[in-house]
């Protein structure tokens with residue numbers, strides 16, 4: 001039987017990060033990935049000669065400590081923060097710098113109001129962000145390190161003064177719609193905040209707790225700019241390749257195209273994995289960087305875990321709400337009549353809070369809206385090697401419920417038609433220029449990426465599934481009720497997005513407890 | 516005039532207590548009419564005289580209706596593995612045709628219930644217990660090739676206990692029952708169907724439990740009753756049984772421990788080691804629910820309670836009494852107590868807070884409050900920890916069984 005010091009299951013960026021960090025600490029690490037390395041990060045051909053980002057398309061929260069710990073090569077991200085264009089009724093608004101440090105397209109008064117809201121949220125995010133880079137405090141198992149981190153967070157709150165601390169407590173579990181109304185009058189800005197707060201979640205802007213999604217986004221940075229975002233050169237596949245070469249340099253044995261079929265456990269300890277081909281590989285440490293539900297409901301024999309844990313994972317909420325669309329176009333679409341430079345970031349079609357809320361409403365009942373909100377990125381812009389003639393377009397469509405009542409076989413073409421109409425309205429002539437289209441509803445994301453539910457974060461990011469309850473209480477903090485088995489995907493603290501933090505925190509925890 | 520109320524579609528609320536399949540016979544015998552609700556079914560605290568009913572258990576033979584016990588059937592190739600996930604003991608060691616006493620816990624290692632597991636065939640089990648656990652059993656069975664059904668209403672149960680219980684079976688024509696060893700079970704023909712008889716019981720005496728389809732309940736009762744009359748077979752209620760079970764040192768869910776799924780206060784739950792079931796916990800078998808928590812509590816020494824048997828000076832039953840160390844420090848509480856007519860001793864089952872009962876076992880006292888004509892007599896009596904069972908009867912385990 002093959003054996004090594006640590007097995008990592010799943011070659012998404014979190015698995016790659018965990019594997020690299022463990023290997024750099026001297027462990028012999030083997031990583032098994034069912035498909036291609038990179039997880040949701042990949043560059044695909046939509047049509048011959050037209051390359052786009054397969055699923056994720058923007059980098060806005062890759063953690064500097066992950067870059068440092070893995071030695072990640074960052075050339076594909078060497079660019080200033082890209083703008084966000086909001087398309088509503090009338091003229092577009094353009095946010096530049098880190099989440100609209102500079103605004104174009106609104107009056108001076110509204111710009112001031114936005115600046116004060118932005119400062120408020122960024123300040124709060126800076127405090128909340130302190131909790132992301134290490135293991136969440138675990139009640140009942142509270143160590144000196146936890147007390148230190150929590151103390152620092154508490155100090156950070158206090159340093160801002162009583163009024164700010166009170167405001168944080170007032171706002172933290174509220175909804176983004178109310179907060180936007182409190183500060184702003186411009187519907188396009190409110191629409192953007194609503195969209196960003198709920199992207200990937202089963203929440204509308206008026207759902208309690210929806211502001212937390214915006215806080216979470218603002219804890220991220222790109223190129224050292226808080227709230228910044230970068231469209232990687234060469235598509236997300238280049239970033240995937242950077243993660244892969246960091247792992248290779250660290251000496252990780254990478255096995256793409258190798259699905260793990262089972263995690264073997266005996267009397268409460270995980271001992272080995274059985275690969276789809278039947279090969280068994282053993283290790284004292286197994287780090288599962290795939291969806292936590294898959295880990296416990298599919299890979300582990302139920303005989304080896306407690307009934308309450310099975311129950312908890314069956315209740316774990318992880319049904320995706322975002323569909324992905326990739327288009328090959330014979331021209332560069334002129335969204336909002338804007339110059340190419342302004343379209344180099346993302347384009348958000350969200351007219352107002354009501355627009356996003358109404359787009360959410362049908363999702364509660366297993367349908368999609370005839371008027372969804374959309375985020376568009378043009379991955380090939382300024383890169384002829386991505387599309388020699390014309391352009392590729394990558395769009396995220398919000399909301400597209402996993403459990404579509406009519407079924408996605410019939411629903412996907414209807415949604416595609418709806419989306420193309422909307423895009424054509426904002427970029428006249430787009431529809432006629434479509435060479436190829438690939439729409440992935442959550443079910444298809446699930447099938448292609450081994451991601452149950454197709455959920456952005458591998459599990460909803462609401463308080464019942466955060467911190468010491470992420471993904472579920474008994475398996476929070478990376479260690480699990482099976483000795484030797486650790487969790488490291490977006491389903492664990494701090495959550496989803498291309499940050500690498502779940503993978504890094506998990507690896508550090510492994511190094512601490514499994515010497 | 517007031518119009519008649521429309522009849523609702525369901526009339527279940529008109530019958531707050533259901534009747535067991537043996538109800539017609541019990542109702543005819545009930546002299547004290549001391550009915551109570553046991554798991555939603557009409558049951559008797561006593562049938563005619565609690566004292567005499569107790570002596571029927573110990574001197575002749577007693578018939579007790581156990582139909583209200585929850586009965587679950589687990590069938591299929593995966594049932595052994597599923598039950599091994601559920602329970603503390605190793606089900607692989609339970610041979611077909613045998614029964615074992617077991618218990619199960621939640622993930623935190625807190626006891627949900629105890630009960631008897633009958634292996635009717637290699638892939639066919641019946642689990643009998645006090646509480647209702649279908650959702651927990653179904654969730655435990657997920658991923659196993661087996662089915663779980665609740666057969667509480669379809670299967671009637673009788674406990675036939677006492678020195679003459681075998682003689683009653685023999686007189687009723689259950690030939691071959693003499694070869695049944697303790698914890699063994701077998702099917703016997705009855706009225707074209709069959710009755711499952713196991714040599715089990717809750718009295719610490721020679722005794723049997725009989726399970727039969729509900730529609731054959733009355734013919735089974737009649738068969739035993741007529742055969743048993745010359746042997747002084749008596750129908751008994753729970754109070755007499757309760758005395759016998761205390762003598763035998765058995766514990767009752769809801770009385771001697773609070774099942775984890777029913778405890779309102781989070782510190783009132785119990786691990787197996789805290790209610791005298793540590794011997795069941797098999798850490799060498801495959802994993803089971805609660806294993807990790809139990810092993811951790813043992814390793815960290817965080818067990819908080821212990822269940823002990825007490826022998827108390829004086830003859831006043833110590834029901835509900837507080838246990839003290841050195842007569843001063845509160846050490847626990849008595850959950851069951853009687854003056855044992857057979858032993859002529861004042862015995863009790865108590866739940867103590869460690870280290871009382873584990874490290875500190877001497878100098879224990881119980882404070883008995885005896886209400887005597889509108890005045891409490893407060894008796895502080897010395898108590899000694901003694902092993903359970905308090906009463907061990909050789910006839911319980913002798914095979915072939917005596918006829919007495």
Ligand SMILES: Cc1cc2nc3c(=O)[nH]c(=O)nc-3n(C[C@H](O)[C@H](O)[C@H](O)COP(=O)(O)OP(=O)(O)OC[C@H]3O[C@@H](n4cnc5c(N)ncnc54)[C@H](O)[C@@H]3O)c2cc1C
Pocket residue numbers: 009010011012013014015032033034035036037038039040041055056057058059060061258259260261289290291294322323324396445449450451454455456457458488489490491495496497498499
């Ligand atoms: C449509 C969509 C768009 C997104 N866009 C963005 C974005 O633009 N920017 C951003 O920051 N975030 C984005 N996200 C979120 C982000 O992609 C995820 O949160 C992130 O990919 C999670 O990374 P991970 O490494 O934890 O898991 P994943 O990337 O899901 O990787 C898990 C890997 O495990 C593999 N695997 C599964 N089962 C097995 C098995 N049994 N054996 C072996 N391998 C297995 C899978 O093939 C996969 O490669 C998006 C998410 C979605 C769904």
